Amino acid sequence: MPDAAAVHDSLRAIADSANDDMSERDVENLFLEQGFYDALDYEGTGTDLRSEFTLPDSRRPDYITLDTNEAVTAVYEFKTTGRDLPPNEDQLFHYMDHLRAEYGVLTNGEMLRLYRRGDDRPMLVVSLESVTESEARDLVSALQKREFDLTDPEDVNQFLERLEPVPLDGQAALGQEHFFDTFRLEEDSPFADLIIGMMDLLHELRDEREAKFVKGAYDFWEATYASEPDETPDSWEPFIDGTQSLRDFMFCLESGHALLARLLLAKATEDHDFFAGTGYDGMDDYFRGLQGFSDSINLDAFPVAADNLIDDMQEQLVEGLFQDDIFVWWTDGYVEQLSRGHETGPNQFEAVAEGTGEVERISEATRDRFSRAVAEVFFNVLRFDFEHVEGDLLGDLYQRYFDPETRKALGEFYTPQPVIDYIMDGVDYNRGVSNERLIDPSCGSGTFLVEAVERYIADVENYEDDPNWEEHLRDLCTRPRIVGLDIHPFAVLMAQIRFVVAILPAYQKAKQQNPSYTIRRLPIYRTDTLRNERELTGVDIGDDSTRQLTFDSMTEDEQDVRIPVPLPVEVDEEEVAETEDGFLVRRVRMPLFDTIQLETGVSNFGEYFAALQGVLDTVKAHMRLAEEFGDEYDWTYQSGLEERINHYTSQEYDGVEDFFEPYVNDMLENVRYLKEEHNDGRLFKMFEDTVLALVVKNYMEYDYVVGNPPYVRTQNLPASQKTMMDQLYDATTGNYDIYCPERVIESVTYEAAGCGKCVQHNRDPARRCFGR
Structure with missing residues (x-):
């Protein structure tokens, strides 16, 4: 607990130790050595006492103190002994304003001046050698570490009422430093707490509860996407203790970033007044229900709020970006709370916050840690203001946040920006x-x-x-x-x-x-x-060159192709029609280009691609109907297909509703199967990506192809991938890298303006390829 007597003794000891020729750093160290911050109940440097913020002009506040919610409570500026303090007030006020600190301290080891933000006059002026116990109590009242209790409605409402978000615009370099520091991966940071909470939740759901979706999502990620690094980053060391722990950590790290990035984007768009006139009230709407609470807040409300906020963003911002993917596995721990009727997100948040209903799927300790971590991230996101942010702040976050x-x-x-500019200018994309x-x-x-x-x-x-x-x-x-x-x-x-x-x-x-x-x-x-499915598997929807065809010349089998979609659902190979490495494969029916051209008049792959988006929108609309009607829904097409297709195509086409209805029903059958046979219909986005990616990468042509492909040597490729590469490409001979210029050339139109890629020179296969 803060101790006024200890503060009094500490200040007296500092005064006794100070001499006439002490530097600013010497004075800083006196406050550390004489236990001043300890007496105010701070843990110490690197946790709630920080000094690493540095502005572009090399200025920095000497020290800041943080409350339990990572908010800056006070800024400390130290000067050399004997130096006059008032001329340095403006510097202190600048730091206080940018960090939204309530208090500021200016001291030279002999005198101490305490300020409150917004008031140029000091609240208190103290001579350290003659400080009184009353003055020590006043200092403790202002500067002590503040406990922010996430479960206390009074604390939460007070936080919301007093909230002054820290600006992150181009003039707020100090605020940006605080932003990066808040969400950095280091022990005891809010983000690190989130990752640790996720790891606990993963172990309990996957290993102890054997939750099917969680286990499938992790195993699919491990088998399909994960690769063990040659060297483990130093910043990861506190969180891992073995190979399995490393994989678990990497999976949770990506899941945590996915959640944080979506919350940050929601806050950024809200701060830009993006939702004005839409009827959507933003994050604040969730917290209004906390007013008038008398009991403690059930922290389970915050994971529920995060999931509901993601759902809100599907409707208000970008549907596809906020759709369920393998990184939302953590919602399985809160199934009971998330399935509470058809309440709005804020109403559901309020109901859970009141403590009505309990989460039974995970233990109390695991639930408390993860729910508390999500709550901390939520409140820390609220503490920053994106309104005047210019440029790619999230790109900057990615570059600085991920060392x-x-x-x-x-x-x-x-890829460094100068390299990007060089390539984009080189292909004349202007x-x-x-x-x-x-x-x-x-x-x-x-x-x-x-x-x-x-x-x-x-x-x-x-x-x-x-x-x-x-x-x-x-x-x-x-x-x-x-x-x-x-x-x-x-x-x-x-x-x-x-x-x-x-x-x-x-x-x-x-x-x-x-x-x-x-x-x-x-x-x-x-x-x-x-992977060119068109060449490898025979999954070829045709081409859009002009040809004379009649429908009578085509057989039923020639009208469609069925696209394989591997899913993160582990199955017994003997129980299903198709698997890949132990995971379920479902096939999606797509029309051949010739078929749609004959039936509807769609004349090119751009229009084909547009029409497919209308089909996918229709399927998702019917999935929402299935959620509403539950077991009563019959999983067949109802209406809206023609309107949705025409929303995307450049012109209206005759017969598109009748033509595409069987394809909608085929996709709905896949969703029904997953929901009823495997108790999960959340992965439609994987069908969507597979269908649309097949068209854009294999059938569309491009005026510009740019990028910086990964460097992976042939010696590090699995045998199956080498076989695939050898089958597809002429240039994959000798010691080649995984990147293959042939694939780029296939994508470029004959009249293409340019192709710019970071490639290695002195590669014979590459020269042969470009020379063709």
């Missing part, structure tokens, strides 16, 4: 690009895509004084004009989030004109770019 060792360990690399098509077939976290989007928007604005942004964004995302592909779902998620941040100003203008407008999906897909 190079971590990015390498996760199989991700951040003027007139808004009507052309670009792809990054190994997009990673989306650095090239963000640059392309910014140039696309600039090009539109260059040619139009008042652009119709709804029309342009629909063209950008659904025709599509800028496409990203990556094999790793976490990289795809990060790229999608950064894509949204890049289009946000234009999207906001479109939303202001039409509050009901929502982007359904982004043109960034999880797929293996090098």
Whole structure:
């Protein structure tokens, strides 16, 4: 507990130790050595006492103190002994304002001045050698470590009432430092607590409860996406203790980042007043229900709120970005609470916060740790203001937050901006690009895509004084004009989030004109770019070259192809029709291009791709009906197909409803099967990505192909992948890298403006390929 007598004695000891020629650092150390912060109940440097914030001009506050919710409570500025203090007030006030600190301390080891933010006059001026016990009590009252009890309604309401978010704009470098520090992966940080809580939850759900979805999601991630790093980053060491723990940590690290990134994006869009006029009240709506509480808050409400907020963002922001994926496995621990009728998110949050109903699937200790960690992340997200943020802050977060060792360990690399500029300028992606098509077939976290989007928007604005942004964004995302592909779902998620941040100003203008407008999906897909299903498996939907065909010349089997979709559902091979490495495979029915051309008049793959999006929207609308009607729903097409298809295509086509109805029913049957036979219908996004990625990577042509593909030597490839590469490509001979220029050349139109990739030179296979 804070101890006024100890503060009094500490200040007297500092005064006794001070001499005439002490530097600022010497005075700083006196306050540490004489136990001043200990007497105020702080744990010490690196936890709730920090000094590492540095501004671009090399200025920094000497020390800051944090409460239990990581909020800055006080800023300390130390000066040399004998130095006059009042002339240095402006510097202290600058730090206090940018960090939203309530108090500031200015001292030279002989005198101490205490300030409250917003008041230029000191609250208290103390001579350390003659400090009184009353003055010590006043200092304790202002500067003691504050306990923020997440379960106390009074504390929470007080936090919300007094909340002044820390700005993160370009002039707020100190606030940005605090932002990065708050969410850095280090022991006792809110984000580290989230990862530890997730690991506990994973072990209990997967190993003890044998939760089918959780086990399937983890095993599928491990078998399909995970790769053990050659060297474990130093920052990971406190969290791992063996091979299995390393894999568990990596899975939870990616899951934690997926949750945090979605919450940050929701807060950023809200701060930009994105939802004005839509009827959506934002995060604050969840917390209004806490007013008037008299009992403690059930922390289980916060994971429930996070899941509901993600659902809200599907409807209000970008549906595809917030759809369920393998990284939402943690929701399995809260099935009872999340299945509470059809309440709104805020109503459900309030009901759970009141403690009505208990989570029974996980132990109290695990539940408390994870729920508390989510609550801490929630409140820390609220503490920052994104309103005036310019540029790619989330990209900056990715670059600084993930140190190079971590990015390498996760199989991700951040391309420096000068390299991006060099390649984009080299292919002349500048003027007139808004009507052309670009792809990054190994997009990673989306650095090239963000640059392309910014140039696309600039090009539109260059040619139009008042652009119709709804029309342009629909063209950008659904025709599509800028496409990203990556094999790793976490990289795809990060790229999608950064894509949204890049289009946000234009999207906001479109939303202001039409509050009901929502982007359904982004043109960034999880797929293996090098795997050409058209050549490997016979899954070929045809081509759009002009041909004379009659329907009578086609057999029923020639009208469709069935696309295999591996799913994170572990099954016995003898019990299902098709598996891959022990995981369930379901096939999705797609029409051959010839078939749709004959039946509807769709004339090219751009329109085919657009029509497929209308089909997928229709399936998802019927999935929502199934949720509403439960067991009474018969899983067959009802209505809305023609309208949804025409929403995406450039013209209306005759007969599309009758033509596509069987394909909608086929997809609905897949969802019904997963829901009824495997108790899970949450993975429709995997069907969606497979279908759309098949078209964009194998059938569309591009004016620009750019990117920085991963470097993986042939010696490190599994035998099955080597076989696949040898079957597909001529250049895969000798010691080749996994990246193959042939795949790029196949994607480029004959009249293409440019192709820019980071490649190794002095590679004979590459020279042969480019020379063809």
